[in-house]
Amino acid sequence: MDLNFTDAELAFRTEVREWVRANLPADIAHKVRHAQRLHKDDLQRWAKILGAKGWHGWAWPKQFGGPGWNAVQRHLFEEECALACAPRIVPFGPVMVAPVIMAFGTPEQQQRFLPGIMSGEVWWSQGYSEPGSGSDLASLKCRAERKGDKYIVNGQKTWTTLGQYGDWIFCLVRTSSEGKPQTGISFLLIDMKSPGVSVKPIIMLDGEHEVNEVWFDNVEVPAENLIGEENKGWTYAKHLLSHERTNIADVNRAKRELERLKRIAKAEGLMDDQRFRDQIALCEVDVVALEMMVLRVLSGERTGKQPLDVAGLLKIRGSELQQRYTELMMLAGGPLALPHVHEAMEAGWQGDQWLGGAWMGGADYAIPVTGSYLNVRKTTIYGGSNEVQRNIVAQTVLG
């Protein structure tokens, strides 16, 4: 047993750190550091910079143009990006659909789709959830009917994150109503510029446009866009979920955000308030414990001796922790956290000119905190609600 990274791992970390610091645009890092609003250009600029280096698909094997890193290297890369205040890589292309295309796509599909994902040129969206399906994903109804060499798609997807920017969407669609719900689902890639596709914004409780409804009205999809076999899509989707392991806990971001929490608390004089300080200390213990759990899993992945069936535990703990530190940031902001000024979330906002003075005595840090608190209510709901995760964990313990 050894807690420390090897010299080779540390050298790798240094290489990644230097590259990220040298190539991450300062304006983007500034926005992330101060939780300002990120736009498509911010996200895609960083994606393309990573793509040019061959790191946008950072978890990809070499055979598909990825760096071929092991679990520890991937973790170190994610950590360096998070600590440098890089925006989170939008996962739908490189993390979610790409592994499915690699595992189940034809060579033609791989050559057609993977380069655009790696380069960051093509924006992918995820078409899983439907208005009626919630955590019971297999109950989905969006239909695809085979007509000759095409599928005709009708129905609706929802909660499509950043779908307003999407070029392509990978969808689970119903191709059969025979048998169990899971057995009639297919995995289809759909060009979002096809006639009949429409995207409607859903404004969330923080006032932001992050998710969408995506409607399909007699959309024609070439049959060659089917991944694998018809009615086997559920299997492919489960494969995809197995690729979401340690980064589901988002512990690297938690470490960065805890630093922000301390900065806010310090500015508000709360680091000298024992009651508040102790709450941060407790959060810090939670971060260390979660990180240790992540490291245990990484170590297991490298050696193939996985001691722990953890995906559910990491999802539950990571999301709860994210909600907790965000809540503490809001509480640290205090009354200054209450104003909701939509334009103040923009970088370079000149709120200080309103009354000829600084915003609330210079408390810019308080502007985004309540919005973040509201926004992250989603984390215990999405990706299989935490209650569903508890069912899964209980299953492994109780049978």
Next chain:
Amino acid sequence: MDFDFTEDQQALRDAVRRFVDKDYGFERRTRIERAGGFDRSAWDGLAGLGLTALAVPEAHGGLGFGAVEAMVVMEELGRGLVLEPVAQAALIAPAVLGHASDELQSAWLPRIAGGEALVVLAHQEAKSRYRLNRVTTRAVDGKLTGVKSLVPVGDLADAFIVPARVAGADDAADGIALYLVERSAAGVHTRAYSLHDGSRAAEVHFDGTPGQLIAGPDQGLGLLELAADIGIAAQAAEAVGVMEKYLALTVEYMNTRKQFGVAISTFQALRHRIADVKMQLELARSMSYFATLRLADTPAVRRRAVSQAKVQLGNAMRFVGQQCTQLHGGIGVTDEYAGSHYFKRLTVMEMQWGDTMHHLGEVSARMQDTAGVFA
């Protein structure tokens, strides 16, 4: 970074588990508890297994194993609720005595390794709560006077490691020296009692009792802190074993016990509770690893890590203990059922070496701008 156990460590674990299963079953443990919480033949059995030699250097007849082996052993002892003070006598005493003169080391370490000498730390005082620096026992010209409480097997131990003040006010950081005091020395009086978990402890009075210096007043507190941190790391591992076994008992019960015509393990409210228990267990195990793997670090890094671990462990012990007891219903609060003894052990452990609030205060005081395992 590597969290796998070596084959030797796995073999050590298996050996201790076999001993616990075969020679320290719940019935025998109950007999030992009723007889006062310490059994000489059980101790000899543990020594025969090599556990008393674990941390003693090979030069003094020990095995010279490290903190990870200690962790493995403590997890297994926890599963069996072993009452004998292995962490105290086999981990803390050799670590402290390793800083003593060659003469003291040669006199005591081989006997500790062989299980013939039982040496324990006698540091708790009635008014010091969890502050290691508050020491009112005084040493004048190598003669100690004062009272120590809650000394593990204090009436049976062969010798004590005793912090005593040679200078300064009662709570001064400087001026604490560590002495080795034999129980047979002049002016030692003991009065034994049981703790709520069935383990044995004693009040130990020193009245002008001669002691041999282990560490002088410039090193005493630092060494005492190291002893406490070894104790916390060992206890964290033990707690993981206790919680793991209590969870296993609870799972077995839930899958057997029927209410309203079905096994109670089918009720979702209870299933979610088990998921939360499993969460706390795995967080605790992660922090047990963390504490153990940080023991060899600099004092500042070590102390912070150990306090962070004790906060997580304390919260986990309380949650797992209370929930597993609740999930058993009435049988869980009876003396005859093993589960209640796991609960009592967890309850006692949270309040040894500093409770959760105490260590949260330590973490809070030591917070830096950055956070995380490598902060």
